[in-house]
Amino acid sequence: MIFCDKSWFRWADGGRLAPKCWQGWACAFGWTAATVLPLWLLLLRGQPVEATIWLLLAIGLLTCEVRQLRQALRREVM
Numbered sequence: 001m002i003f004c005d006k007s008w009f010r011w012a013d014g015g016r017l018a019p020k021c022w023q024g025w026a027c028a029f030g031w032t033a034a035t036v037l038p039l040w041l042l043l044l045r046g047q048p049v050e051a052t053i054w055l056l057l058a059i060g061l062l063t064c065e066v067r068q069l070r071q072a073l074r075r076e077v078m
Contacts, residue, residue, distance in 0.1 A: 003027065003065060006072040017069060033064055 008024035009017045019025045035058040042051035 002068045002072070004069060006069055006076065009069055009073065011073065017066065017073070031065070034058070035062065052065075 004027035005023065008019060008021055008027060012018035019028055024027040034057070038054050039051050039058070042048075042054060
């Protein structure tokens with residue numbers, strides 16, 4: 001499941017993805033906010049175990065998203 005559209009990103013130096021329009025930047029900001037805000041709130045509530053679990057889950061979801069975007073962009077190039 002891809003939340004961000006592949007047309008919002010381009011290949012940058014070193015083979016990484018970079019936003020190429022405002023939608024890409026909004027998607028990147030959204031992922032950052034969706035990861036950091038719950039983490040911050042859990043830490044403020046004194047729940048470090050839950051914060052760690054949340055961080056691992058968010059990183060896993062982001063990894064899947066980036067992998068699928070990379071595959072979609074790679075198919076486009078071929």
